[in-house]
Amino acid sequence: MLSIKNLKASIEDGTQILKGINLEVKPGEVHAIMGPNGSGKSTLSKVIMGHPAYHVDGGSVELDGKNLLDMEISERANSGLFISTQYPTEIPGVNNVEFLKMALNSKRAFLGQPEIGDDEFKKLIDEKMALLEMDERYRDRGVNDGYSGGEKKRNEILQMAILDPEVSFLDETDSGLDIDALRIVANGINHIMGPEKAVILVTHYQRLLDYVKPTYVHVLRHGKIILSGGPELALKLEEQGYDWIEEK
């Protein structure tokens, strides 16, 4: 499904952040990526999506056999990739619902499908907002405009639910969430997740993984995945931190 091979990427001054990432994600899998601050976790999602601040130095990223790195950013998204960044961008003046409809119709146009009708879209958004227990304020506001950290994260999952991507890369979606919001967002992710889909979660804490059960846990450090394991690895990291891996 998603195949990342020896991915290397740097920032404008030439500093290499990703130094050879390898990751195979199959349908139905949930991958958790953990690691200390500054290890390259956030960079990974942005590089895969094609953020202009990063330069790919080598390697490949394929989604269902298609090379994502050759595609425009919008093509990557419409091909089934979704990323949620740690700090979702605010866009005042672009209505949240209109933006969602535009994004959905862009995907449908890419897939050769007709635009969604007003009634059908309303039904869809009503259903997803109810799933995420979002109130009506989200409809009239600008995209993430003036939202709290938790509201922004919830809005990201709403977008994920509407766009229904194959692979979702969620960067610290649990940060800024209180216990109730964490449960709601995690339920949303589980609801959207299915046997044909995959989720990659970047997190610092076990608490999100209590709700969204990972198939694999990876440790990213110094721009490389240095250790992979099952769910028990996250528990060990929670207890012992990262230094033991280095020593090992």
Place this chain on the structure above:
Amino acid sequence: MDALSRIKQLGMPRRNDELWTFFPVSRIPAPEFPDACACEEDFAEEKDFAALLPVAQNARALKRAIADGESEMALIKCNNDFGRTILDIGKQAKASIEILDNKIPHPVCAERFDVNVGEGADVEIFFANPANELPLAFRHFRITQAAGSSVRFSSIERGNGIARVSIDAFLNAPGAKFEIRTLNMLGGNSESHHRLHIYHNAPETTSVQLSRNLLDGSSRASYDGSVIVGNGCTKAFSSQLVNTILLSEDSSVSVKPVLKIYHDDVECTHGNTVGELDAEQMFYLVSRGIPKEVAKKMLMASFAKETFYPLPDSPAKKRLLQVLENG
């Protein structure tokens, strides 16, 4: 001194005249004037050529009064090459005035508006012209405000020629508030120039200026905004902000904030930003599958609409946002 004598005394605008620093003065053809001035008003103190031009050309003055406490919506059509409008807004009156664009392609047109705003009156003046074919257009506003009055001036400039809006606003009594929001959406070789003098002549007066520019092609915009806070004008507040997005290499903007403050206990700010479309916002939109060109339009529309969001719900806000919505 009548307007004709004064304009002849001043001569044609020159680049070394601070009122015309950014304006392509060579593009102003030397006008032919009538033999005598029909208006007997004294313009000895007037320094702006554009403020004098319609009067010196004997433009017929439209006079309109809104009585105390009345509420009125008005449309002002300006189809002559030279026009003058005198509005007297009564105490506690409410007025919403839309200025419609000149539809006749005169080589030069100049309009002057004298707006006298009574105590406690609430006035909005706005124009949201569709793109027009006027090669050279001047609009001058002289606004005097009494105690507790409020004037909101809002405009969208999208012309194909060269436009200049000049405003002299006099906040003559406590509680007077003047607010201006202008948006220039220019392309090709079009130009839009704003020149303001806001006089805080009394304590507790307020002025707010926001100017936004979306400039493409070889278009040019300028904003020359002066705030003059007089002696003894305690608690006067003034803010000025100019935000510009340059969409092309050849577009340009010039901004000149001038603050002349003759009193200590006041708050006056000014700011100016120039940049391109926000790269992070662009990435966010395209990362949701929205094509780049569509995302660019969304961000431009968002930048434009934000100019007017803070306005209270009113005919002006509705009209301005409607114009932007409809492209």
